[in-house]
Amino acid sequence: MLRIAIIVGSTRPGRNGEAVAKWVYEIAQRRSDGEFELVDIKDFNLPLLDEPVPPSLGQYSKEHTKAWAAKINSFDAYVFVTPEYNHGTSGALKNAIDFLYHEWVNKAAGFVGYGGAAGIRAVENLRLIMGEMQVATVRAQVGLSLFTDFENFSVFKPGPQQEQTVNAMLDQVIAWGGALKTLREKRAYES
Numbered sequence: 001m002l003r004i005a006i007i008v009g010s011t012r013p014g015r016n017g018e019a020v021a022k023w024v025y026e027i028a029q030r031r032s033d034g035e036f037e038l039v040d041i042k043d044f045n046l047p048l049l050d051e052p053v054p055p056s057l058g059q060y061s062k063e064h065t066k067a068w069a070a071k072i073n074s075f076d077a078y079v080f081v082t083p084e085y086n087h088g089t090s091g092a093l094k095n096a097i098d099f100l101y102h103e104w105v106n107k108a109a110g111f112v113g114y115g116g117a118a119g120i121r122a123v124e125n126l127r128l129i130m131g132e133m134q135v136a137t138v139r140a141q142v143g144l145s146l147f148t149d150f151e152n153f154s155v156f157k158p159g160p161q162q163e164q165t166v167n168a169m170l171d172q173v174i175a176w177g178g179a180l181k182t183l184r185e186k187r188a189y190e191s
């Protein structure tokens, strides 16, 4: 069964990201074509990148890096739940991504963005970053607006169409995640 992480991309106290990610997880749990896990970057207490050797060389020295690497390595695909901060993703999520390299490579990813402008620019920012990590990003994405999917910009009340949007994104993540899993297994067999 394909393993898919739903990654909470914000860490600030009072964040909207937790409610959004839990909602995505509940929708995913109703499916039978994947095994889903909620992964909160806050739980890993990552400092600003403090590894002396570039992550692409895979020589991790810190316990927090090793724990984060083991968690990310255990998945075939990812759903990034990202806020939009100043037209990009959060610094916390970018930092968590930067900590690793090979754990991300040849996997698939989908996005759930939220913010004043539905997180559109944060997702575009993440697509660029994922290209460098050799992660295949799917076209279908979820955009949640602070104006229409939240009450008072803080109580999450997603519009009725949004569940369908989440499932459309998950369909693509599972299809590409499965294809890339086959590729990784073939390469491991040949080497």
Ligand SMILES: Cc1cc2nc3c(=O)[nH]c(=O)nc-3n(C[C@H](O)[C@H](O)[C@H](O)COP(=O)(O)O)c2cc1C
Residues within 6 Å of the ligand: 010, 011, 012, 014, 015, 016, 017, 018, 083, 084, 085, 086, 087, 088, 114, 115, 116, 117, 118, 119, 146
């Ligand atoms: C530092 C900061 C910058 C923000 N910049 C933007 C922005 O550029 N565009 C936007 O649509 N919303 C922006 N917002 C609104 C956030 O997307 C919104 O508050 C969201 O709930 C933040 O996610 P969080 O609650 O999980 O931290 C910003 C919020 C913060 C805290």
